[in-house]
Amino acid sequence: MFLVIGSNMTEAHPVAATFVKNAVLRGAQLIVADPRKHPLADHASLHVPIRVGSDIAFINALMHVLIKEDLYDKAFVNSCTVDFDKLKEKVMEYPPERAADICGVSPDMIRDAARRLASVKPVMLCYTLGITEHTCGRNNVLSTANLQMLLGNMGVECGGVNPLRGQNNVQGACDMGALPNVFPGYQPVTSADARAKFEDAWGVENLPDKNGLMIPQMMEGLVDGKVRAFYIFGENLANTEPDIRKVEHELASAEFLVCQDIFPNETTRFAHVVFPAAAWSENDGTFTNSERRVSRVRTASKAPGQAMPNWWIFKQIAKRMGQDWASDSARELWDNEISVLAPQLCGIKYRRLEGDGLQWPCPDEDHPGTCFLHKEGQFTCGLGVFTPVEWTPPAEVPDEEYPFVLSTGRRLAHYHTRTQTGRCEGLNDILGEETADISPFDAADMKIGHGDMIRVSSRRGEVQVKANVTDQVPKGMVWMAFHFRDACANWLTNPAFDPVTLTAEYKACAVRIEK
Amino acid sequence: MSDNMFVLNGREVSFDPGQTILEAAEACGVQIPTLCHLKGTTPTGECRICVVEVQGADMLVTSCSTPVEAGMQVKTESPRVVTERKKILEQLLTSGNHNCAISGSDNGNWTEFQLQVQKNDASSELCPVWGDCKLQELAYQYQVKITPSSPQRDYYPSEMANPMIIRDFSRCILCGRCIKACNEVQVNRAISMGYEGDKAKVVTPGDHPLSESDCVFCGECVQACPVGALVEKKARHIWRPWETEKIRTTCPYCGVGCQQLLHVKDGKIVKVTGVEDAEPNQGRLCVKGRFGYDFIYSKDRLKTPLIRENNEFREASWDEALDLVARKFKEIIRENGPDAIAGVSCARSINEDSYQMQKLFRAVIGTNNIDHCART
Numbered sequence: 001m002f003l004v005i006g007s008n009m010t011e012a013h014p015v016a017a018t019f020v021k022n023a024v025l026r027g028a029q030l031i032v033a034d035p036r037k038h039p040l041a042d043h044a045s046l047h048v049p050i051r052v053g054s055d056i057a058f059i060n061a062l063m064h065v066l067i068k069e070d071l072y073d074k075a076f077v078n079s080c081t082v083d084f085d086k087l088k089e090k091v092m093e094y095p096p097e098r099a100a101d102i103c104g105v106s107p108d109m110i111r112d113a114a115r116r117l118a119s120v121k122p123v124m125l126c127y128t129l130g131i132t133e134h135t136c137g138r139n140n141v142l143s144t145a146n147l148q149m150l151l152g153n154m155g156v157e158c159g160g161v162n163p164l165r166g167q168n169n170v171q172g173a174c175d176m177g178a179l180p181n182v183f184p185g186y187q188p189v190t191s192a193d194a195r196a197k198f199e200d201a202w203g204v205e206n207l208p209d210k211n212g213l214m215i216p217q218m219m220e221g222l223v224d225g226k227v228r229a230f231y232i233f234g235e236n237l238a239n240t241e242p243d244i245r246k247v248e249h250e251l252a253s254a255e256f257l258v259c260q261d262i263f264p265n266e267t268t269r270f271a272h273v274v275f276p277a278a279a280w281s282e283n284d285g286t287f288t289n290s291e292r293r294v295s296r297v298r299t300a301s302k303a304p305g306q307a308m309p310n311w312w313i314f315k316q317i318a319k320r321m322g323q324d325w326a327s328d329s330a331r332e333l334w335d336n337e338i339s340v341l342a343p344q345l346c347g348i349k350y351r352r353l354e355g356d357g358l359q360w361p362c363p364d365e366d367h368p369g370t371c372f373l374h375k376e377g378q379f380t381c382g383l384g385v386f387t388p389v390e391w392t393p394p395a396e397v398p399d400e401e402y403p404f405v406l407s408t409g410r411r412l413a414h415y416h417t418r419t420q421t422g423r424c425e426g427l428n429d430i431l432g433e434e435t436a437d438i439s440p441f442d443a444a445d446m447k448i449g450h451g452d453m454i455r456v457s458s459r460r461g462e463v464q465v466k467a468n469v470t471d472q473v474p475k476g477m478v479w480m481a482f483h484f485r486d487a488c489a490n491w492l493t494n495p496a497f498d499p500v501t502l503t504a505e506y507k508a509c510a511v512r513i514e515k
Numbered sequence: 516m517s518d519n520m521f522v523l524n525g526r527e528v529s530f531d532p533g534q535t536i537l538e539a540a541e542a543c544g545v546q547i548p549t550l551c552h553l554k555g556t557t558p559t560g561e562c563r564i565c566v567v568e569v570q571g572a573d574m575l576v577t578s579c580s581t582p583v584e585a586g587m588q589v590k591t592e593s594p595r596v597v598t599e600r601k602k603i604l605e606q607l608l609t610s611g612n613h614n615c616a617i618s619g620s621d622n623g624n625w626t627e628f629q630l631q632v633q634k635n636d637a638s639s640e641l642c643p644v645w646g647d648c649k650l651q652e653l654a655y656q657y658q659v660k661i662t663p664s665s666p667q668r669d670y671y672p673s674e675m676a677n678p679m680i681i682r683d684f685s686r687c688i689l690c691g692r693c694i695k696a697c698n699e700v701q702v703n704r705a706i707s708m709g710y711e712g713d714k715a716k717v718v719t720p721g722d723h724p725l726s727e728s729d730c731v732f733c734g735e736c737v738q739a740c741p742v743g744a745l746v747e748k749k750a751r752h753i754w755r756p757w758e759t760e761k762i763r764t765t766c767p768y769c770g771v772g773c774q775q776l777l778h779v780k781d782g783k784i785v786k787v788t789g790v791e792d793a794e795p796n797q798g799r800l801c802v803k804g805r806f807g808y809d810f811i812y813s814k815d816r817l818k819t820p821l822i823r824e825n826n827e828f829r830e831a832s833w834d835e836a837l838d839l840v841a842r843k844f845k846e847i848i849r850e851n852g853p854d855a856i857a858g859v860s861c862a863r864s865i866n867e868d869s870y871q872m873q874k875l876f877r878a879v880i881g882t883n884n885i886d887h888c889a890r891t
Contacts, residue, residue, distance in 0.1 A: 165770030212883030234861025285865025289772025305818025426678030
């Protein structure tokens, strides 16, 4: 059985969705919790159309029912977790009747969902950015973990919490320590031991010991001058970050902006120096997917002009700043540095990656890799900790002036800001422009026809865009993507962030629509 | 003989309960030819090319849909089986535009036939899958030659009206693999078998073109097609199997990490297919994975370092651009310390690039101001 929440899998992770659909054809149950009746919901045995930003109330109510009706996995809770009492106390404040008001679904539907979840083992919970891109994103994630621990669905194949990573190598970029708080392999920069290890490996002294800035802080630092130089590698921040006007003001404020990319884009306009990089299939390397599988990427074509591999560019800068690095290919970087320094990756060497790759943790070279984590309820920190969380509404909710909620995401034929897919023959023919998806109810109310141009505005900006009248979208909601610059949803989105992760609330802001 | 044994071509072999004859034979290395069978989907027995002889049975049975029974005596290449397969192949070859199997027997009819097909096809080229066609392969294997003749039925015109997939009904053998791929593998439910008898055709609901249907252009049907009835528009007549090298790689789009085969001709990717039986995607791809590869050849690519001067970019050498960046970074570190520099890595690029960038920031610049879009 699957519980898919905040994930438009058939469009954002199409091939993963095929395996869910296959399981449904073979008799697995599928519950989809999502404001939109997106295509995966057509395959679901139950679609719970919760309101945007009501996930915690929904999950707390599910757990309320599971505890009240004695349907949870007591053996797992007793032997593998702590703080059940704290969780119980909190979720008892969320009877289905209360959650129903918040979520916009009936109390009986919540009870039904809870009973179904308790009826089968294992249940795999899949989520995507519908969970994380909220001011309560971190708490949303904790809720999913609470639910799966309560159901005893952790540490088993086809169970667990399965976040589908948005980008091909977002898992890998984390594993590599492209994060302000950890070295490669999640070793904290605040740990003296970890610093000593990397100082030794890199032949340097005094590695910085406090956590660095996260992206929104960096960008704010451009305006107040705390950040004087900003180096953007392969990101089109001018289109992808919430509130484009604010972002462009920040980028324009940069004293010295370096962009390293394969195409000129809306962000490189602000650069002082642009480095041309080799693209996918123009150099060898590895990607790590959502299942922590490290797979090879191979060279098929020559990079154009003087474009060079990214690792080479960083190495040249290091050299000019006084460090001569030995590794001179992606393979040498992996085999001689990464897999030596990151404990989870020690057993992964290029020679072992010829076929289907290896899933970390893979601690030694005879290890077959690890298909799923927390086996037999053994969590990284020992026992699984229940962390009760309170529901909080999005930072900006509809009001009289801006009566609709805007939620955003990706569509099937394109990827992010179309720097890649917009340049592939045929993909623009499949989807050539942005639309604002609205419900037939609202369209009728406002006399908007399918394909009519409408104006969508928020407190931050406005776009002219074609209306796409679809019953995928519930009354009161507008749904848009960020693939096309002119009608990019990020002219409208709210730069309000989760206080811990600083993830922006792309999934909820208030807008108005006018014909 | 024990409960899990049967006799295959005179050899006693084991099988797992529930296995078909085809699966059990494949498990012990005996190949049985198939056309309509698509691994992992329910068998139809439609094309009958996989027939085998079972002792005691009057008729030949389709191995893809017949379960093995203990003690069963099966022959996979008996004279009776071979005769039947030749007959089936002959029928398939004469049913459409499959002249590639005819060696040295061209005549006027063939030319006329070919011209007629080409009118629909809008192409004067050799069959786009010549050399990579299951039917062609089997025709050679069983040495089937057909007498050239006019087409035995009228064909539906080819469908070219979408950006990705060409449907050439003159080459369709109605095996139904595309339907299985769409309905049981990708579960998009965009196509099914329509009309009857001589009029049979793979159709979308209402027989509308793919672009006006529920088709999402994943191209699973193209990968499943054993003949030249479904081909990639971008690759047609450019891709030839004997001119291309296949390179396995990982898709550059979402976090699933599908394994792709890049079909590379003269240093250029001309087609992409899924790696069959590979993890995690088992041969499947989506529209971006299959058709989203040619951005790297765009004329818009950045080809040289650029430096801003008087509010415009000018081309620069690597040395000049790198020197400038290093000099500026050193100046800022000297004046305000390393934390006045910040960087964002790329979640699209390879691990080794992200490793190298965070190393530059930590070990060289001396700051932990390195992040990427992980939490969005």
